[in-house]
Amino acid sequence: MLQYTIRRLLGMIPMLLLISFVVFTLAKMMPGDPFGGEIDPTRTDPKYIEEMREKLGYNDPIYVQYWRWITKFLQGDFGISTTHKMPASEIIMERIPNTLLLAVTSLVITYVFAFFMGMYAGRKPYTISDHVIAGYNYIALAVPSFVAAIVAIYFFSFKLNLFPYSGSVAIGLQPGTWEYYVSRLHHVALPALVLGLMSTASYTQFLRNDIIENSRKDYVRTARAKGVKESKIYNKHILRNSMIPLVTFLGFDLVTLVSGAVITETIFTYPGLGQLFLQSVATRDYAVVMSITMLLSIFTLLGNLIADLLYGIVDPRIRLE
Amino acid sequence: MKKRWFPLVSFVMILSLFLAACSGNKQQTSTPKNDSNGEATSEPKAGGVVTYAVDQAPEGFFDPAFSGSFIDSEVQKFMTEDIYKVDDNLKYVPNLATWEISEDKKTYTFKLKQGVKWHNGEELTVEDWKYALEVLAHPDYDGPRFNYVENIVGAKEMKEGKADHISGIEVIDPYTMKITFNEVRINNLENLWPTPMPRKHYEGIAVKDLSKSDQVRKNPVGLGPFKVKSMKPGEYIEFERFDDYWQGKPLLDGVVVKVIDPSVAAGALEKGEIDLLAIRPADLEQVSKIPHVRVEEANGVSYSYVGLRFGHRDQKAMKSVADFEKFKDQNLRHALLYAINRDALVNAYMAGKAKVTNTVIPSTFWVAADPKELNDYKYDPEKAKKLLKEAGYVDKDGDGFVEDPSGKKFTISFGHYAGPATFEGRAQAIIQSWRDIGIDAKLATGSLIEFNLYNEMKDNDDPSLEAFFGSWYVGADPDPTGLWGSHAEWNYGRYVDEEGDALIKETSSEKAFDDAYRKEAFVKWQKHFNEKLWALPLWEVIDLYAVNNRLQGVHINALTSLNDVHKWYVAE
Numbered sequence: 023m024l025q026y027t028i029r030r031l032l033g034m035i036p037m038l039l040l041i042s043f044v045v046f047t048l049a050k051m052m053p054g055d056p057f058g059g060e061i062d063p064t065r066t067d068p069k070y071i072e073e074m075r076e077k078l079g080y081n082d083p084i085y086v087q088y089w090r091w092i093t094k095f096l097q098g099d100f101g102i103s104t105t106h107k108m109p110a111s112e113i114i115m116e117r118i119p120n121t122l123l124l125a126v127t128s129l130v131i132t133y134v135f136a137f138f139m140g141m142y143a144g145r146k147p148y149t150i151s152d153h154v155i156a157g158y159n160y161i162a163l164a165v166p167s168f169v170a171a172i173v174a175i176y177f178f179s180f181k182l183n184l185f186p187y188s189g190s191v192a193i194g195l196q197p198g199t200w201e202y203y204v205s206r207l208h209h210v211a212l213p214a215l216v217l218g219l220m221s222t223a224s225y226t227q228f229l230r231n232d233i234i235e236n237s238r239k240d241y242v243r244t245a246r247a248k249g250v251k252e253s254k255i256y257n258k259h260i261l262r263n264s265m266i267p268l269v270t271f272l273g274f275d276l277v278t279l280v281s282g283a284v285i286t287e288t289i290f291t292y293p294g295l296g297q298l299f300l301q302s303v304a305t306r307d308y309a310v311v312m313s314i315t316m317l318l319s320i321f322t323l324l325g326n327l328i329a330d331l332l333y334g335i336v337d338p339r340i341r342l343e
Numbered sequence: 344m345k346k347r348w349f350p351l352v353s354f355v356m357i358l359s360l361f362l363a364a365c366s367g368n369k370q371q372t373s374t375p376k377n378d379s380n381g382e383a384t385s386e387p388k389a390g391g392v393v394t395y396a397v398d399q400a401p402e403g404f405f406d407p408a409f410s411g412s413f414i415d416s417e418v419q420k421f422m423t424e425d426i427y428k429v430d431d432n433l434k435y436v437p438n439l440a441t442w443e444i445s446e447d448k449k450t451y452t453f454k455l456k457q458g459v460k461w462h463n464g465e466e467l468t469v470e471d472w473k474y475a476l477e478v479l480a481h482p483d484y485d486g487p488r489f490n491y492v493e494n495i496v497g498a499k500e501m502k503e504g505k506a507d508h509i510s511g512i513e514v515i516d517p518y519t520m521k522i523t524f525n526e527v528r529i530n531n532l533e534n535l536w537p538t539p540m541p542r543k544h545y546e547g548i549a550v551k552d553l554s555k556s557d558q559v560r561k562n563p564v565g566l567g568p569f570k571v572k573s574m575k576p577g578e579y580i581e582f583e584r585f586d587d588y589w590q591g592k593p594l595l596d597g598v599v600v601k602v603i604d605p606s607v608a609a610g611a612l613e614k615g616e617i618d619l620l621a622i623r624p625a626d627l628e629q630v631s632k633i634p635h636v637r638v639e640e641a642n643g644v645s646y647s648y649v650g651l652r653f654g655h656r657d658q659k660a661m662k663s664v665a666d667f668e669k670f671k672d673q674n675l676r677h678a679l680l681y682a683i684n685r686d687a688l689v690n691a692y693m694a695g696k697a698k699v700t701n702t703v704i705p706s707t708f709w710v711a712a713d714p715k716e717l718n719d720y721k722y723d724p725e726k727a728k729k730l731l732k733e734a735g736y737v738d739k740d741g742d743g744f745v746e747d748p749s750g751k752k753f754t755i756s757f758g759h760y761a762g763p764a765t766f767e768g769r770a771q772a773i774i775q776s777w778r779d780i781g782i783d784a785k786l787a788t789g790s791l792i793e794f795n796l797y798n799e800m801k802d803n804d805d806p807s808l809e810a811f812f813g814s815w816y817v818g819a820d821p822d823p824t825g826l827w828g829s830h831a832e833w834n835y836g837r838y839v840d841e842e843g844d845a846l847i848k849e850t851s852s853e854k855a856f857d858d859a860y861r862k863e864a865f866v867k868w869q870k871h872f873n874e875k876l877w878a879l880p881l882w883e884v885i886d887l888y889a890v891n892n893r894l895q896g897v898h899i900n901a902l903t904s905l906n907d908v909h910k911w912y913v914a915e
Binding site for chain 2: 054068105107116172179180289290301
């Protein structure tokens with residue numbers, strides 16, 4: 023297993039290089055650059071724009087730019103954001119706690135709801151409740167997240183006054199105080215609910231199908247024949263086996279933790295990585311765009327690796343050599 | 344049997360969602376309609392905190408010398424103050440200092456007010472301003488504002504590293520400073536950096552590190568009526584009253600600048616969480632239904648036009664080369680404008696909140712020509728057809744579209760950038776106007792073009808943009824050289840008009856120091872442009888602001904809603 027892990031980790035290096043090259047080229051091929059967006063003639067001077075392009079090397083051939091970027095990147099220099107004039111790594115680190123909080127909360131919500139819905143639907147397939155659960159899940163999957171976010175804000179923030187509609191914390195609270203943390207949770211609740219409740223579909227339906235499939239297997243029949251209690255069969259024997267395929271999702275969830283929810287974060291003005299990524303693409307802030315992309319690529323690859331390793335642990339039929 | 348329930352259940356669920364959405368709408372429409380009756384005059388009183396909303400996150404600089412975005416400059420208005428300010432007629436008037444101009448019009452002597460305090464308690468002296476000017480001219484300075492000092496004698500030398508100070512600045516005493524410019528220009532003052540920097544506060548920081556320093560980004564010091572209390576980047580900035588403000592203690596206890604998503608603006612206004620925000624014409628209907636919110640408008644300083652291509656830009660020589668003949672005929676250009684029903688477009692796509700214009704100097708400027716002096720190109724498709732015919736553009740092959748005088752097919756490829764939903768309709772309407780008079784016009788590339796790509800295409804003189812939609816926000820200086828001079832970078836039509844250039848030059852000549860002469864010169868150029876029609880002026884944008892009735896004392900002008908914020912007060 024150790025050997026397998028090392029082999030996989032080594033295999034990631036050329037993959038990441040390839041990804042970095044493709045993403046860098048694509049980013050640079052986007053029309054415009056940080057100085058080409060909205061021109062405000064009262065504030066911008068054509069000479070300054072030209073000077074900055076030259077200074078930042080935007081006029082060099084793309085392979086020269088790539089080489090310059092990748093050598094610095096490997097030495098841990100992620101570049102300076104052109105928009106914020108701060109190191110990209112600092113800007114990203116500023117956002118990560120927010121994104122993690124939102125992601126963890128929404129994942130917990132997804133897990134809890136999906137677990138109970140899936141268990142119930144799997145145990146009583148083809149009943150009305152099963153269909154209601156399926157109906158809910160597919161509607162949630164189909165409704166675009168911005169619609170869900172706006173509807174949620176309208177009802178829960180503006181009509182019922184239950185949750186704040188923007189930001190990550192109430193204005194003027196000092197970090198470290200009790201009120202500060204309560205306010206953080208209060209602010210994260212609504213976006214997390216929107217995110218969490220809208221993405222239960224895949225978990226629920228996978229769990230349901232596995233439970234149905236497992237309940238027809240021989241070991242279940244044996245257990246029933248032995249007279250094991252029905253609830254014990256489902257909650258112990260079947261559930262344990264049905265969890266295995268869900269491990270695949272864990273790998274992806276690792277990426278969700280850092281990728282942030284681009285649209286939901288934007289509508290809730292929740293300053294996480296997703297919102298930052300969107301803004302950086304719009305302003306062609308190459309250093310930030312590239313750093314976030316590379317961060318996400320690394321997490322995706324790691325996530326896959328962890329999922330594969332977990333398979334080996336939870337399912338004795340799979341051996342990793 | 345059981346399976347039948349499934350579609351029924353989902354149907355009921357979907358239906359209930361729709362019903363929920365509908366009932367939500369109904370609730371909104373049933374709120375009583377209300378016109379701006381909020382200008383109730385109550386006595387100004389102290390106290391209270393108001394929230395000013397912006398729909399984009401500021402980049403986080405609290406010194407104008409380093410920021411480039413419009414949002415940042417709005418936020419800075421609460422806490423910075425300038426040597427001069429711009430009044431409602433967009434004239435530059437004294438603020439922190441008064442000035443006298445020398446005989447030869449090259450040297451300005453500034454006299455600073457005494458006793459003006461920085462937020463950290465230091466007193467403002469001309470050294471602070473000199474320091475700011477020298478930061479801008481420093482070779483390591485990484486902001487975009489060098490053009491605000493380059494006209495001072497010796498600034499270029501400092502930028503190139505040949506000098507360690509600007510030789511054209513002479514400090515006489517702590518409140519008096521002389522600045523000498525390298526040339527006589529009417530707008531030397533307008534192009535002079537007006538914001539002093541807190542020299543003591545920035546002490547010990549190298550110029551190249553200033554823009555990332557905490558002194559600029561986290562605990563800034565300014566001269567304005569409010570000082571920064573706390574902030575969360577990308578979310579909010581909390582300002583508190585600065586008691587020693589030089590124009591007297593501000594009435595409000597504080598101001599919160601909050602970043603919100605435009606989609607929730609109307610809801611937040613209704614709930615009273617926002618007191619002031621700039622809105623788009625599309626939001627007008629919804630916002631004007633909120634009883635405790637008034638909508639205030641002001642003629643802004645931006646306008647839209649249709650650019651026409653006359654050539655390309657020789658990037659090396661920095662010159663426009665007129666080598667594209669399509670729009671050479673003046674009658675054709677006139678016909679193109681007569682064909683467009685601009686009033687109808689404004690009503691259909693901008694909720695009526697724009698003013699049709701025939702010049703490229705917004706009417707708020709004191710130098711703008713009286714509309715009566717200009718040809719108003721009122722919508723007249725018959726006249727447009729007649730003009731086309733006179734110019735030799737007639738339909739020879741009977742396909743319903745005109746051919747050019749040499750008999751070749753005549754087409755126009757018109758480009759427009761992507762954005763809110765109304766852009767598509769507006770672009771199609773302009774194209775249809777031209778098709779109606781028999782010109783085969785098409786949308787360039789077949790769809791609206793992503794904004795960054797569109798700008799790049801304009802920069803590179805992309806051949807598919809034969810005609811293109813454009814807008815300019817011109818700020819407080821009306822000088823048209825940078826936008827409409829023949830060889831200006833942003834003359835995207837690339838026309839070459841020496842007569843026009845001479846007229847533009849006259850507006851900033853030595854004689855133009857006399858206001859009457861300057862206005863006359865501006866009118867002459869506008870008449871010339873109005874006749875030549877190098878670009879088709881469409882309309883001036885009217886700026887709209889939603890204001891909660893509890894907030895009083897707001898004075899809106901063409902540039903901003905944040906004038907004299909120390910006079911704002913809350914009426915309950």
